[in-house]
Amino acid sequence: MKEAVPASTTPVKDGQSDQSSGDKKEKDSKWSGRNAWKYGLLLLGGWATVTTGVLINIWGAPAIDPEGNEIKDEFSDMSFLQAYLKRALKEFHQYKQMLKDPSRDKLLPDPLQYPYMQPPYTLVMEMTGVLVHPDWTYGTGWRFKKRPGLDYFLQQVGPPLFEIVIYTSEQGYNADPILNNLDPNGYVMYRLYRDATRYVEGHHVKDLSCLNRDLSKVIIIDWNKASTKLQEENRFLLKRWTGADDDRTLIDLANFLRTLSMSGIEDVRTVLQYYSEFEDPIGAFRENQRLLQEEQEKQVRLLEEKEKKKKSTPWMPSLFSRR
Structure with missing residues (x-):
């Protein structure tokens, strides 16, 4: 009776499997542990570079008129790279200022006009x-x-x-x-x-x-x-x-x-x-x-006393009246 033949007849040397697993662990360790922050910074730097390039390309491009022609500005006479950088920097400062300033110059509409009533x-x-x-x-x-x-x-x-x-x-x-x-x-x-x-x-x-x-x-x-x-x-x-x-x-x-x-x-x-x-x-x-009310009440009392005193004064005939 013949013995069963294994699926893989390739001989495996002693320690080869251990070596492959060790290589895998070493490869994984490059992306983890002490080296992880280095690769993270590398990826972050690459992303920032690409993003900056895209923004410079968008913000630094010259304005185009309806016919597709370039509109000249203060940067048109500069070199291509310098003009793009200057325009992008100007656009960035304008965007930054826009975030700081109110969204519009007039926050309220004009006051109401007659026949409508505008509160004073x-x-x-x-x-x-x-x-x-x-x-x-x-x-x-x-x-x-x-x-x-x-x-x-x-x-x-x-x-x-x-x-x-x-x-x-x-x-x-x-x-x-x-x-x-x-x-x-x-x-x-x-x-x-x-x-x-x-x-x-x-x-x-x-x-x-x-x-x-x-x-x-x-x-x-x-x-x-x-x-x-x-x-x-x-x-x-x-x-x-x-x-x-x-x-x-x-x-x-x-x-x-x-x-x-x-x-x-x-x-x-x-x-x-x-x-x-x-x-x-x-x-x-x-x-x-409170002080105003007290003063008003005091004035009212003085007027009442004056009226009362006037009414209580007896009538005196004039010494010079005719007989």
Whole structure:
């Protein structure tokens, strides 16, 4: 009886399988362990080089007219490579500046004209920390808590007294649904988000000069000094609301703004500059209102006493009357 022949009759030398497995391990070790970061940097450098080349080719290409002819610019007389590099660098700086500047020169449309009614003053407000507070619980997760008195505030200061503009550094896709719930009656006339801010020294700053409004009639309500530093004379700073349920700041703020609006003041910056000297401007306004009320009550009492005294004085016949 013949013995079974193995499938492979190639002789295997002692240690050959061990050597092949060792070579495989050595090959794998080149892409792992101590050498992994070297290959990673090599791949990253190659990717960066290719990306840079593509961007230079796109941004550095000269402009083309509708007929397909090259439009000459300040770089046309340079060498091919130098011209492409200069154009690409200019385009990069413009793109970088575009990210820092507001998305448009006029953030608001022109004021309404007759027969429509344009409110005489513009009220610019931050959303987070002024109107709402981000709150997290195990039961609900993240949600935005509405500040007490917000409905009363919007009703009291909305059109026709003030043109209300929400100007926040939040992204539009986050802030829009929140504002839809906060303002179902449409007291807020315009909404401006992060793309409308100016990026300055690491902060998203609100530039009121881009609002297309007379700054003597603009008030910005915020808690953050850094985000309102371009027009300090127009700001009315509040303490940041942290979610307290007994807060009544918006009620007092509504009374302050209504008083200012009813006064018909020509330049709101004079009033705002006065209250900016107080650590608690709302508290200072309440105190001024209290003193004013006391003075008015005092004047009313004096008039009443004068009338009472006049009525109680007996009639005296004139010594020179005819007999």
